[in-house]
Amino acid sequence: MRSTRASHASSEAGMSDAALLEVDGLRVDFPGLDGAARAVDGVSWRLEAGRTLGLVGESGCGKSVTALAILRLLAAPPARIDGAIRFRGVDLLALDERAMRRIRGDRISMIFQEPMTSLNPVLTIGRQIGETVALHQKVGSRETLERAVEMLRLVRIAEPQQHVGEYPHQLSGGMRQRVMIAMALACHPDVLVADEPTTALDVTIQAQILALLRELKDRLGMAMLLITHDLGVVAQTCDRVVVMYAGRKVEEASTLDLFDQPLHPYTRALMASMPSLNTQAKRLVEIAGLVPDPRAMPAGCSFASRCALADERCRVETPQLQALAGDHLVACFAAQEGRG
Amino acid sequence: MTPEAAATGDVRGRASIAAVATPPSARRGPWRRPLAWLLRHPTLAFGALLLIAMAAIAIAAPWLATHDPDDIDPLARLQPPTAEHRFGTDALGRDVYSRTLLGARVSLAVGVAVAAISATIGIVLGLVAGFVRPLEGVLMRTMDGLMAIPGILLAIAAMAVVRASLATVIVAITIPEVPRVVRLVRSLALTLREQLYVEAARAVGTRLPAILWRHVLPNMMAPLIVQATFVAASAVLIEAALSFLGVGVPGQTPSWGNMMAEGRNFVAVAFHIILYPGLFLATTVLAINLLGDGLRDALDPRLARQL
Secondary structure (H helix, E strand, O other): OHHHHHHHHHHHHOOOOOOOEEEEEEEEEEOOOOOOEEEEEEEEEEEOOOOEEEEEOOOOOOHHHHHHHHOOOOOOOOOEEEEEEEEOOEEHHHOOHHHHHHHEOOOEEEEOOOOOOOOOOOOOHHHHHHHHHHHHOOOOHHHHHHHHHHHHHHOOOOOHHHHOOOOHHHOOHHHHHHHHHHHHHOOOOOEEEEEOOOOOOOHHHHHHHHHHHHHHHHHHOOEEEEEEOOHHHHHHHOOEEEEEEOOEEEEEEEHHHHHHOOOOHHHHHHHHOOOOOOOOOOOOOOOOOOOOOOOOOOOOOOOHHHOOOOOHHHHHOOOOOEEEOOOEEEOOHHHHHOOO | OHHHHHHHHHHHHHHHHHHHOOOHHHHOOOOOOHHHHHHOOHHHHHHHHHHHHHHHHHHHHHHHOOOOOOOOOHHHOOOOOOOOOOOOEOOOOOEHHHHHHHHHHHHHHHHHHHHHHHHHHHHHHHHHHHHOHHHHHHHHHHHHHHHHOOHHHHHHHHHHHOOOOHHHHHHHHHHHHHHHHHHHHHHHHHHHHOOHHHHHHHHOOOOHHHHHHHHHOHHHHHHHHHHHHHHHHHHHHHHHHHHHOOOOOOOOOOOHHHHHHHHHHHOOOOOHHHHHHHHHHHHHHHHHHHHHHHHHHHHOHHHHHHO
16 A cells, blocks of 8 residues: 555646546447447546546446547447547547547557457567557657667566567567557557456566556556456555446545445445455355346346345435545445445 | 565566576577478478479470470371370370470469469458448358359359450459458458457557558468468369360460360370370369468468367
8 A cells, every 4th residue: 555655645746637538427338139238327537647547346347348438449330439538628539530549559558458369469579569659650660669679678578679579479478468568658648548457467467567557657657547356456556446337436436545434335345355364264255146237227226136235215216426525426325324 | 565565576586587588499480490390291391392393394394395385296196105205196296295384384373373363352352341341241242142153154154255365264263263262351350350459459549451451461361371272273273174165275375274175085095185284283283282281280280280
């Protein structure tokens, strides 16, 4: 938690009021034969320069769709995207494809979950990193290669001159994820969208990659949107956290507040299901049931069917987000009424 | 969090040691030692050798030939192989050996040209079908329609409306071969389109043409090369069939199909007229198919292990 606080302090100085990236009432539908599936349902949040926002939730709750929508990488149609995604005040959803291409990779970059398949097997990693540079900056091929070497050094790959000519299959998973990060950061973007960057890696490498991301974020002064289902990752990395469930934002708070006092039963359940070193429990705690089918959302709170605190009202009425204790937002009747 | 931070530092150290310790052999590509690579794939090596020999014969035909292939000698008709006429003579007394060697030029030219042209057209149409959704339906149904007509029939029909020449034969054979390539390219494109590295390329702002050229096309080269060899083999056979039926290259051009067509009336008395062009034709097709099989095994090691 120490590092989280440190980055708080350092970024607070240069922080302005205007959000760098602001998602406002984002709604994503996938029309299908048996009704539209609403993947993201009216989610709003702000990401300020130099900060890290965590987007947490289990599989299928709309985290990745949100990330893809920000970069406009969702094929639309078939997807229907409503709401606004403002980057420096400009609505990305209103931009034409050319203008959007200039933003991708240059101002907003993304790293993906699977480092094993996110690199083109037939291109050397130097060329793949160089591609980003060549796309957005007018530089010669030699300079592009030098930039690739420099980026490899930045992501702490030993002997970058040698590795720059290698192919992805010659690298380990952790190194590939470092290359992905180098690719994403080659143009020093303002925002990095990291979609489960450590999920496919083993635990020791996870810690290294997270430390690297934190360090590079501070060094390059960029903001980061970190998508994960791992609350441990959130605790180490994020300033603020948005908890999503079934396409909705159910809780938002600063990392400290969230871990100090989780308000939504879903957040609490997520925390309870984290294995802890301190308990002697033989079985891991799980959240019973599954996320409801996005094509057939139940009336009322979407978490009601899995919630121990749910009462009649929860099954009929949808709870709205309400600020409790300063900037701690939660959408839950039980929390808002102070029971449970 | 302190023990974890310590662990992080420790692991980073180990990772860099592991990176340094990568054995040099891991850095060697398949092309670094082409000969050793070839020897590990005997099918490929044999097919390539056979085809290279055939190509050498085709190129050197004018110097290897013992007679003018068009020289008619009425006194030496239908002669069996002798020292003078190594493969004997045909019904007009022309030297079968010289004509067979020159016939290799037609067959190989048709094979290579048809493979190259149908691959080029097929790649363009297949990528369009795979990446431009609105055109996919029209394009693929047209291809399905083309595939419904037997290739040789389509080629005969095409030859019926144009003047026979080497170029028209190539075009006529290419038309029925294109849909096969289009289908392959489209199916590969549909798979590759969903690959994360294609999405990653889009995420850094790459345009569609650059994505196709740098990320999609190189990744479909292996199956495409294999398919191209089979197209070439089939083109050589179709050319021979067209010539045999009299709708191929003009009759005066020595081609294996023409020679066999002319020789079929004399099978009983002069089998050699059909035998030698037939042997060369079979050898060429076998060489191309061996090359294709070998390439498939060599380029896709997973498949080779299954077989």
